[in-house]
Amino acid sequence: MQVNQSDLDHLRWFDRLVHVSLKDKAVLDLGCGSGHICRSAIERGAQFAVGVDVVKPKREAGAEWKFVYGDLDSASWHGSLGRRFNLVTAFDIIEHLRSPFDFLVTCGKLLEPEGLLVLTTVNVDSWERLIRPGEWSGATDAQHKILFTKYSLAFLLARTGFSVNVMAAPIRKIEFLGALQPGFGGQLFCVCKLRKQA
Numbered sequence: 177m178q179v180n181q182s183d184l185d186h187l188r189w190f191d192r193l194v195h196v197s198l199k200d201k202a203v204l205d206l207g208c209g210s211g212h213i214c215r216s217a218i219e220r221g222a223q224f225a226v227g228v229d230v231v232k233p234k235r236e237a238g239a240e241w242k243f244v245y246g247d248l249d250s251a252s253w254h255g256s257l258g259r260r261f262n263l264v265t266a267f268d269i270i271e272h273l274r275s276p277f278d279f280l281v282t283c284g285k286l287l288e289p290e291g292l293l294v295l296t297t298v299n300v301d302s303w304e305r306l307i308r309p310g311e312w313s314g315a316t317d318a319q320h321k322i323l324f325t326k327y328s329l330a331f332l333l334a335r336t337g338f339s340v341n342v343m344a345a346p347i348r349k350i351e352f353l354g355a356l357q358p359g360f361g362g363q364l365f366c367v368c369k370l371r372k373q374a
Contacts, residue, residue, distance in 0.1 A: 183212040186267045186296060189365045193342050194294060198222040201262035204286060206248060207269040208233065214241035217263075226261075228253065249274050253282075260288045266295040268363075271320045280336035284370055293338065293368050299345045300325045302362045313362065326364060333368050342367040 199221035205213040208227025217225040218240045225241035227233070232243060246253035248269060264283050270276045283293050298314035299305075300323045305312040314323055324332075330340050345361040 180210065180212070182268060183210070186213070186265075186365075187216055189296075189344070189346060190294060193344060193365060194292070194367055196263075196292065198263065202226075202259065202288075204228070204257070204261040204264045206264065206266040206283075207272075208243070210234070211241065211243065213265055213267070217241070222263075226257065228257075248272075248279060251278070254286060257286065260291070261286055262288050262291045264291065264293045266293070268296055268298075270295060271297045271314075271323055274321060276322055276332060277336060280333065280338070284337050287370055289370065291369070292341075294366070295368075296363045296365050297324050297329065299362055299364045300328075302345065304362050324364060329364055329366060333366070337371055338368040339371045340366060340368045 197220075198217050200223045201217075201221075203214065203217040203222045203225040205211075205217070205225065205227045206229075208214055208229045209231075211227050211233040214225040214227045226244055227241060228244050228246040228248065230245065230247050232245070244256055246256075249272075264287055266279075266283065270279060273279050280293075287293060298317075298320065300314065302312065302314070305314060309315070314320060326343050326345065330343060333340055342365070344365045345363065346365060
């Protein structure tokens with residue numbers, strides 16, 4: 177099975193920045209691609225994992241996790257899920273959507289009260305854009321509709337009912353520096369929770 181390097185990066189960042197056990201948890205991966213994140217969640221002890229995407233993975237989901245067809249740009253993509261989740265991941269998805277606001281509101285409805293939403297997206301303030309503004313990957317990908325900075329993503333998350341726990345922009349080649357590395361990598365990695373209602 178082919179595993180995307182980005183899936184491996186996201187799992188590495190998850191391990192370094194999230195610090196939460198998946199044992200007996202329900203996990204939802206939006207834009208699941210190959211299904212690697214769902215399989216990894218099951219291997220890490222998740223009780224249940226569901227992947228949603230517009231393209232069925234080449235390898236069948238099988239018993240260990242469930243695949244659900246869903247166009248994340250539609251208003252009804254979540255209709256057949258029928259449950260809430262302890263963890264929702266959306267890696268490299270939000271920049272492709274017509275309405276990130278509606279998408280995040282729906283993610284909030286799918287989360288358990290203490291659940292986490294973990295997402296990544298292109299970082300407008302990355303070193304790559306500053307050095308090669310016309311050629312960086314965020315601008316040249318024709319499927320990107322909306323791009324974010326740390327500030328604009330945190331603003332949108334707050335407007336859709338989330339509080340941000342972690343907002344990082346790791347630089348892959350110098351991750352060994354840990355907290356000392358500057359925060360202008362090519363992707364934003366964000367961990368957030370639903371704000372408690374007063």
